[in-house]
Amino acid sequence: xxxxxxxxxxxxxxxxxxxxxxxxxxxxxxxxxxxxxxxxxxxxxxxxxxxxxxxxxxxxx
Amino acid sequence: xxxxxxxxxxxxxxxxxxxxxxxxxxxxxxxxxxxxxxxxxxxxxxxxxxxxxxxxxxxxxxxxxxxxxxxxxxxxxxxxxxxxxxxxxxxxxxxxxxxxxxxxxxxxxxxxxxxxxxxxxxxxxxxxxxxxxxxxxxxxxxxxxxxxxxxxxxxxxxxxxxxxxxxxxxxxxxxxxxxxxxxxxxxxxxxxxxxxxxxxxxxxxxxxxxxxxxxxxxxxxxxxxxxxxxxxxxxxxxxxxxxxxxxxxxxxxxxxxxxxxxxxxxxxxxxxxxxxxxxxxxxxxxxxxxxxxxxxxxxxxxxxxxxxxxxxxxxxxxxxxxxxxxxxxxxxxxxxxxxxxxxxxxxxxxxxxxxxxxxxxxxxxxxxxxxxxxxxxxxxxxxxxxxxxxxxxxxxxxxxxxxxxxxxxxxxxxxxxxxxxxxxxxxxxxxxxxxxxxxxxxxxx
Numbered sequence: 001x002x003x004x005x006x007x008x009x010x011x012x013x014x015x016x017x018x019x020x021x022x023x024x025x026x027x028x029x030x031x032x033x034x035x036x037x038x039x040x041x042x043x044x045x046x047x048x049x050x051x052x053x054x055x056x057x058x059x060x061x
Numbered sequence: 062x063x064x065x066x067x068x069x070x071x072x073x074x075x076x077x078x079x080x081x082x083x084x085x086x087x088x089x090x091x092x093x094x095x096x097x098x099x100x101x102x103x104x105x106x107x108x109x110x111x112x113x114x115x116x117x118x119x120x121x122x123x124x125x126x127x128x129x130x131x132x133x134x135x136x137x138x139x140x141x142x143x144x145x146x147x148x149x150x151x152x153x154x155x156x157x158x159x160x161x162x163x164x165x166x167x168x169x170x171x172x173x174x175x176x177x178x179x180x181x182x183x184x185x186x187x188x189x190x191x192x193x194x195x196x197x198x199x200x201x202x203x204x205x206x207x208x209x210x211x212x213x214x215x216x217x218x219x220x221x222x223x224x225x226x227x228x229x230x231x232x233x234x235x236x237x238x239x240x241x242x243x244x245x246x247x248x249x250x251x252x253x254x255x256x257x258x259x260x261x262x263x264x265x266x267x268x269x270x271x272x273x274x275x276x277x278x279x280x281x282x283x284x285x286x287x288x289x290x291x292x293x294x295x296x297x298x299x300x301x302x303x304x305x306x307x308x309x310x311x312x313x314x315x316x317x318x319x320x321x322x323x324x325x326x327x328x329x330x331x332x333x334x335x336x337x338x339x340x341x342x343x344x345x346x347x348x349x350x351x352x353x354x355x356x357x358x359x360x361x362x363x364x365x366x367x368x369x370x371x372x373x374x375x376x377x378x379x380x381x382x383x384x385x386x387x388x389x390x391x392x393x394x395x396x397x398x399x400x401x402x403x404x405x406x407x408x409x410x411x412x413x414x415x416x417x418x419x420x421x422x423x424x425x426x427x428x429x430x431x432x433x434x435x436x437x438x439x440x441x442x443x444x445x446x447x448x449x450x451x452x453x454x455x456x457x458x459x460x461x462x463x464x465x466x467x468x469x470x471x472x473x474x475x476x477x478x479x480x481x482x483x484x485x486x487x488x489x490x491x492x493x494x495x496x497x498x499x500x501x502x503x504x505x506x
Contacts, residue, residue, distance in 0.1 A: 049184070
């Protein structure tokens with residue numbers, strides 16, 4: 001598969017992850033937002049794994 | 062419109078193997094570091110072996126990491142925190158799911174999963190189902206109450222992820238399940254080979270319904286090796302008029318292997334999510350080349366709550382010679398899981414794998430689906446009794462069938478058998494996993 005396309009997907013995923021973490025932080029004390037954000041983060045971790053990335057850290061393996 | 066990919070992950074499933082292997086090594090190192098930082102059990106294990114995560118740089122180093130087996134997992138489970146023990150890598154508040162092993166070999170192993178782990182389980186199953194042709198148009202019937210066991214739960218969630226419509230068929234009895242399949246025109250199903258064959262029997266004999274005339278197009282099997290045993294697979298395919306696919310998984314590990322739509326006579330190892338090593342049974346030497354059987358040591362590379370690092374699964378596998386025509390770079394294991402190191406037993410001085418008997422018995426159309434093997438010590442010698450059922454209408458050919466069966470068994474297993482033929486329906490029926498091999502010899506002496 002085209003590496004450039006993969007890289008573009010990885011970058012977009014990184015932006016989403018940063019946004020999601022900011023959302024989770026701002027949602028402290030608001031369970032309905034924080035818990036749903038945590039679920040989305042788990043799904044995002046799967047996208048990262050499927051793009052060959054470490055699910056947690058921004059570093060490439 | 063973008064064309065739909067035949068691969069769940071068109072990137073990793075076709076990535077050259079050497080790049081996949083590089084990524085595996087990096088992720089294995091990261092997993093060991095995670096376990097070192099968060100699990101007293103793993104830290105102690107590695108300290109005793111004189112190993113730190115930073116020491117792992119090569120495949121040789123990977124092999125120096127101590128393997129764990131089920132007995133060790135049970136010991137770790139006796140420690141705090143209750144009920145998972147010192148292998149747990151996350152605070153209990155982050156555990157979202159409890160599952161356990163079936164406990165067929167003693168105390169069950171409890172498995173903790175975070176929500177991310179649970180997404181990962183569904184992900185692993187999505188690779189399987191997508192490769193076997195499951196698509197959003199499918200209506201998938203799962204004829205089990207999933208209970209505390211993981212496999213069909215994960216299959217259920219993967220169906221949802223893919224977009225299939227999933228029908229949980231627990232609680233209903235077998236006849237009601239057959240009727241529900243008929244009523245809803247379900248297109249796919251999951252189950253153990255034993256149950257798939259039993260369900261077909263109930264449809265035919267009790268309900269007068271030919272299961273091959275129902276709408277099932279594909280069946281994914283779990284829990285027993287039958288779908289990789291050609292004669293058992295053939296029986297299921299004929300009974301249901303459907304393609305039957307195998308997959309392999311374990312509660313401690315995940316769903317690590319699958320047969321793709323090409324059905325090349327083996328299963329792909331999901332090398333995006335798992336690291337599979339094969340070790341020689343006698344020497345422990347790593348086996349990299351095709352054609353040599355050994356036992357599998359496996360690591361799920363991304364599990365968070367209770368990672369299982371270099372798990373000695375006792376499964377006997379071998380790498381296949383040729384790549385699969387499906388185009389996946391994930392390697393194939395020939396003939397699926399060929400047995401378990403602790404199932405292979407010596408009878409009359411000959412190594413015997415129970416799956417070899419199943420392959421022979423299920424190859425006889427004149428025999429029913431059920432059989433039972435009993436190994437006994439009689440005085441100084443050992444005796445294997447094989448109990449089979451003659452299929453309805455086969456009584457007239459009894460002597461000829463049993464004679465051929467005896468010859469075929471001797472040819473395939475190098476052993477002689479006492480054959481007992483029983484009428485249809487006489488042998489025990491099993492709902493989920495069958496126990497057809499009974500070794501009654503005294504353990505010692």
